[in-house]
Amino acid sequence: MDLFFDPEQLLLRGQVRSWVEKNLISSVTREADIGQQARQLVSQLGHEGFTAYVASKRFGGVKEKVQARDLCIIREELARGSALADTMFAMQALGSYPITVAGSDKQKKRYLPPVARGEAIAAFALTEPQAGSDVSSMETRAVRDGDGYRLTGIKRFISNAGIAQTYTVFALTDPDKRAKGMSAFVVQADTPGFVFKENTPLLSPHPLGVIAFEDCRVPRAQLLGKEGEGLKIALATLDTLRCTVAAAAVGFAQRALEEALQYSQKRRQFGQALAQFQATQFKLADMATELEASRLLAYQAAWANDHNQKDLKQKSSMAKLFATEAAQRIVDQALQIHGGTGVVVGTPVEQLYRDVRALRIYEGTSEIQRLVIARSLL
Ligand SMILES: Cc1cc2nc3c(=O)[nH]c(=O)nc-3n(C[C@H](O)[C@H](O)[C@H](O)COP(=O)(O)OP(=O)(O)OC[C@H]3O[C@@H](n4cnc5c(N)ncnc54)[C@H](O)[C@@H]3O)c2cc1C
Known part of the structure; x- marks a missing residue:
């Protein structure tokens, strides 16, 4: 490593x-x-x-x-x-x-x-009620208004909604071009017309919510890059940061493995520690192997980013896909090794079980990562 x-x-x-x-x-x-x-x-x-x-x-x-x-x-x-x-x-x-x-x-x-x-x-506001995986269905508009823009629309599933001061917001400046007519803006939370609507409680603690732009006027100086560069900016951001989701998955899985190792050596049934049963050992071996593979993919993608490698998109999608799916399996096995204790509210594996789930969804679901990988192969 x-x-x-x-x-x-x-x-x-x-x-x-x-x-x-x-x-x-x-x-x-x-x-x-x-x-x-x-x-x-x-x-x-x-x-x-x-x-x-x-x-x-x-x-x-x-x-x-x-x-x-x-x-x-x-x-x-x-x-x-x-x-x-x-x-x-x-x-x-x-x-x-x-x-x-x-x-x-x-x-x-x-x-x-x-x-x-x-x-x-900081916050990143791309997703909308009708535009999740398919960002080209975006409806939020940014219409020119004097030397600025007037934003209207709703964004949901926005991390840090309501607590962030600085939002990067994606909106259509040329709706006829769909995703290619998207632009990016920096919007401060105290801008008139920026409205925090509600929190969206999740399975695992995560500040998430809905925001709206109700004739929210932003000066031209808040446009990032040029008009129509929003999609390019969003994709460049996600290409770089997707491998970090894989790294977070590795962190959850590492903790799950540590908890399972500790518990399986302490808990005794049938006169011996759980770790002495070969069935437990095989679980631990598979967990450790998947974890190591995930870690290698995550840091390979990060290295590719830092060294401007051309296949970054494919590598970061592979890392996110594999590591987040593997982490789910590893956490599940760690919970299984804990038996009933694993589902008791407040135990670390119970928390990990809830924490790990969203990683397979945000910044591109596992299905979307597969589409990206397949596209790069074909
Ligand atoms: C915890 C969390 C934090 C988030 N934070 C942010 C944030 O800060 N900013 C932001 O903008 N967004 C954020 N999101 C939104 C997230 O990026 C979207 O939830 C995600 O892109 C999926 O969109 P969707 O939920 O609308 O699902 P949909 O796109 O409706 O997908 C539903 C299901 O259909 C599948 N599917 C869709 N299209 C295809 C296809 N072509 N082929 C095969 N299967 C397909 C999906 O994989 C999924 O399983 C967050 C989400 C979560 C859960």
């Missing part, structure tokens, strides 16, 4: 891991006020310097260029400790990366440093 990393990245992993051990492991997230916890986590992640890895050095970050391997290392280690911490870090990256990809220096200077410091929360 170390082949993929430079010495600084190995140090980063150690740094995140020890912070996670000290601050996150063994705290099960159950409190109702997810928004409050989420805000607190972003500020902690900023204080520790972790969110700085989402921006480039000139704009408050750590390195000349944002490195997918750094983002993967941080997500893997955070996910091992807390799904919410992973989400909050991931969203700082997803919400701000379109600005890194397509923003002007002026836009980057204004929006990136507060996100990198954990002082502003």
Whole structure:
């Protein structure tokens, strides 16, 4: 594995891991006020310097260029400790990366440093009631209005809805061209006409909700790139960040394996520890093997991103598909090894069982990843 990393990245992993051990492991997230916890986590992640890895050095970050391997290392280690911490870090990256990809220096200077410091929360608003996997069904419009645009439409399933300050929003400037007529805007939550509608409670703690644009006027200076470049910006963002979803899956699966190893050596039935039954050993061996394969695919894709490899799209889709599906199987087996204890609310495997599910859906479902891979093969 170390082949993929430079010495600084190995140090980063150690740094995140020890912070996670000290601050996150063994705290099960159950409190109702997810928004409050989420805000607190972003500020902690900023204080520790972790969110700085989402921006480039000139704009408050750590390195000349944002490195997918750094983002993967941080997500893997955070996910091992807390799904919410992973989400909050991931969203700082997803919400701000379109600005890194397509923003002007002026836009980057204004929006990136507060996100990198954990002082502003970022969000990425693409999905709509009628446009999930099929973004070409988007209905949100951005109509020219003097020297700006007037946005109207609804976005659902938006992570950090209601708690973010900085939203990257995708809207049609040329509806006749469908997805190719899409543009990207930075919209601040305090803009008149920006409306937070409601929270959408999930299986696992995750700030998610619906937002609306009701004649929301944004100046032209908030357009990212040029008109019609929205799809390109969204896809470039997702191509880079998809491997980080795989890394989060690896973090959940790693924790599940650790929990299963520990429990199977402690729990005794029929006069011996569960780990002494070959049936348990085979489960553990399969879990560890799938985990290692997932980790290799995730970091191979991240390496491909950081080295501008042409097959990035295929590699990041393979990593996301395999790692998220494998993590689901690994967590399920870890729960099975725990028997009844595994389904008791509050045990780490019960929490992992809920946490891992959404990864097979967001940033492109497993089916959509298969379509991308098949397209690249054919
Ligand atoms: C926890 C979570 C966080 C999210 N955060 C964000 C966010 O911050 N910003 C944002 O914009 N969106 C976000 N989303 C939305 C997410 O990206 C969408 O849910 C996802 O793209 C799928 O869209 P959908 O839910 O509308 O499902 P649909 O597109 O309706 O799909 C339903 C089912 O049909 C399948 N399907 C669809 N098309 C095909 C096809 N061509 N071939 C085969 N099968 C197909 C899908 O794979 C899926 O199984 C989030 C979602 C979740 C669950």
